[in-house]
Amino acid sequence: MSYRQLSQEERQELGREQRSYLWGLGLSLLLTLLPFGLAAFTDMAHLTLWWIIGACALVQIVVHLRFFLHITLARNKREDLQLILFTVLILTLLCGGTLWILFDLYQRMMPNMMP
Structure with missing residues (x-):
């Protein structure tokens, strides 16, 4: 070689x-x-x-x-940054929605156990 x-x-x-x-x-x-x-x-x-x-x-x-x-704020890397920010948005919505549902179920199933 x-x-x-x-x-x-x-x-x-x-x-x-x-x-x-x-x-x-x-x-x-x-x-x-x-x-x-x-x-x-x-x-x-x-x-x-x-x-x-x-x-x-x-x-x-x-x-x-x-x-x-x-990934920088340079003009040619903006698409990569937008893709990462969109991914963070989707992950935040998924995690936040999951936690919201779980805490709501916890409150409904065990209301006397809430702090």
């Missing part, structure tokens, strides 16, 4: 892409280990901890979209 030599421009593009993946990996590890460390090794209020975990999860979604899926 023969390998062709990369041009200077292709090597620069490969270097930029590898740096992007390394930045994404580093940020993902940080955003994963930070909440884990706070939950495991600190005595923080539960509500504050939940907010920090949620915020880190949302930031990590953005990191994955930007660094691994290469």
